[in-house]
Amino acid sequence: MRYKVAPREALRVVPLDALTLVYHRASGITHIVDAPVPEILEALTEPLDADDLLAKLSETFDLADADPAALAARLDELAAVGLVERL
Amino acid sequence: MRHATTLRIGPVGFRVGSDWRAPIAALNDLYRDYPQPDDGIPDFNVHLFAARPWRRVLRPSVHIGGDFVIPDAAPLPLVQGLLAAEMGMNLQMALGQRRYLLLHASAVERDGRALLMTGMSGAGKSTLAALLMAAGWRLMGDEFALLDPVTGLIHGFPRLISLKNEAIGVIERALPRARFGPRLEGTPKGTIRHLVPDARAISVMAEPAAPRLILFPSYGFAAAERAVLPSETFVRLTQASTNYVALAERGFGALTGLVRRVPARALDYPDTATVLEQVERMWSAG
Numbered sequence: 094m095r096y097k098v099a100p101r102e103a104l105r106v107v108p109l110d111a112l113t114l115v116y117h118r119a120s121g122i123t124h125i126v127d128a129p130v131p132e133i134l135e136a137l138t139e140p141l142d143a144d145d146l147l148a149k150l151s152e153t154f155d156l157a158d159a160d161p162a163a164l165a166a167r168l169d170e171l172a173a174v175g176l177v178e179r180l
Numbered sequence: 181m182r183h184a185t186t187l188r189i190g191p192v193g194f195r196v197g198s199d200w201r202a203p204i205a206a207l208n209d210l211y212r213d214y215p216q217p218d219d220g221i222p223d224f225n226v227h228l229f230a231a232r233p234w235r236r237v238l239r240p241s242v243h244i245g246g247d248f249v250i251p252d253a254a255p256l257p258l259v260q261g262l263l264a265a266e267m268g269m270n271l272q273m274a275l276g277q278r279r280y281l282l283l284h285a286s287a288v289e290r291d292g293r294a295l296l297m298t299g300m301s302g303a304g305k306s307t308l309a310a311l312l313m314a315a316g317w318r319l320m321g322d323e324f325a326l327l328d329p330v331t332g333l334i335h336g337f338p339r340l341i342s343l344k345n346e347a348i349g350v351i352e353r354a355l356p357r358a359r360f361g362p363r364l365e366g367t368p369k370g371t372i373r374h375l376v377p378d379a380r381a382i383s384v385m386a387e388p389a390a391p392r393l394i395l396f397p398s399y400g401f402a403a404a405e406r407a408v409l410p411s412e413t414f415v416r417l418t419q420a421s422t423n424y425v426a427l428a429e430r431g432f433g434a435l436t437g438l439v440r441r442v443p444a445r446a447l448d449y450p451d452t453a454t455v456l457e458q459v460e461r462m463w464s465a466g
Contacts, residue, residue, distance in 0.1 A: 105429065107436045112411035116432045121425065123432055125415065 095180040096146065096168050098137040104176065106134070117175050124176065129154070133167065133177075140180050143168060181227060186217055190326065190337040190385050191280075192273065193217020196265050198228040199236050203261030210262075210340055210361050210374060213382050224248075224276055226268035228261060244268045248275035260364050263372060266340060273324055273337070274422040280326035280335060281427055281434045284420040287320035287334055288312045293392035294334040295463065296325050296442075298420045304399040304449075307347040310375055311452055312459065314354045319381040320389065329427065329434035332441070333388035338381045340374035348373045350452060393463060394444035401448035403458060408444040 098104075105116040113131040115124040129150065136149050143165045151159060171177040181197030183204040188194070194217070198204050217223070227245035230236040240258035244250075246268055253271075256264045273282060285298035286309035295317075297305050306322040313319040320336030327334060340361065343351050348371065352360070361374035394413060408416075417435055418424045424431045445462060449455035 105432065107432075107440075109410040109414065109436075109439065111409070114411075114414065114432070114436060116429060118429060121428045123418070125411070 095140045095142045096137055096172065096177045097140040097180055098134045098177050099175060104134075106131070115176060119175055122174070124174065130167070130171070130176075133164075133171065137177055181229070185211075186220075186222055187211045187214045188217045189214065189269070189339050190321065191218075191335050192224065192277075192337065193222040194224050194226060194269050194272070195222040196226045196228070196268065198242075198261070198265070199230045200228065200240065200242070200258060200261060202258065203228055203242070203265045206262040206361065207265055210359070210376055213379070224269070224272035226265060226272060228264050228268065231255070244271065246272055248272050250275075254368070256367070260367055262361055262374065263364055263367055266342065266374070269339065270323065277326070277423055278426060280328055281431050282421055282423045283325045283327060283417060284323070284422070285325040286322045287325040287336060287389075288317035289320050289336070289389040290317050290463070292389055294320060294325070294389035295459070296334065296391060296394045297397055298394070298417065299396050299398060302399070303397050304347075304455075305397070306341055306343060307350060307399075307452070308397055308455060308459075310341050310343065310347075310351045311354055311456060313341075313378060313381065314351075315456060318384065319377045320385075327391075327434050327438060328388065329430040331388070332390070332434070332437050334391050335388045336381075336385050338377045338385050340376060343373050343375055345370045351375060354452075391438060391442045394438075394442055395459070395462070396444065396446045397455070398446070398448045400450070402450055403454050404446075404448040405458065405462065406446050408446050410439040410444070413439045413444040 103118055107114040113126050147164055172179050183201050184197040185204050185207050186195045225246050228242050231243055241255040242261050242264040243255045244253055244264050285296045286305040287294050287296050297308055309322040319338050321338045322341040324337040325334050359376040364372045
């Protein structure tokens, strides 16, 4: 299963302080997200499966306790609300 | 309806119709210096009506209707007809306003810049706004501040200031020459007395102001202040807005713009003398 961030025109992303706001145009829902969600969305500008995404995030961030199962769960949540697409 | 009046509060025009003369007479008296709706066309209608014809005279109870209604809203006794009219106008704003992002906040203005105050019921929004008006600020409203998604400016909504319980005496002493409505005892929110905004608040009520500071006041605590992060401000203001969801992306753009541009502070205060000094100091610090 590969994932990709929703098309640019589908989302409006506004980073604030610790949190980031993501407006999902199709549903009209405002998502208030904390790390690592903004980083996941950024990394998924190219289609990746969960393992490749974890590798990519590990390059950029110091992931002490990287957990593939937790990342897969986050991806499923993000896909369910429409912020990422399953390919 | 048998009796009716029209008026404009800030940018919003109302027509209030009533089965009884008294609520309209009270509105005409207290809102006598307010302008008419633009082009004579109201944005919202409020109806104060008797559920059955005989209830117009027999134990008269005032039901609140209009363009937008809450189906199971409890009626009020006729002696509280003015309150019913005010609640009816608030209800139209809360449920029907689409032009502006509606923030449940009081607002005052100085030098063309607006100070917004929002918080839970009982935090002192109305009292603070009235005290600041007494101290020379321009009152923009004690209940709703209207954020224009296009310009980012705040439009005032200076309806009658709704003073409750202990706040009534405080403001009667602070503004002994102001005009007040009747004391309404035993309302769902206790005793209520309406205060007419001063002449300046009414004469320039159509002029918007750029927001400069957002405060979250809490009454009944030792004096304390802390900065509030934009993300917390955003969450609190979505909770303080009745039409954030309805405005969809316009609301999102308006509110993110506001919290990124305008600093916010939480403000605990023990008494009215202290809070005025706190507000002046925070305003000066910018």
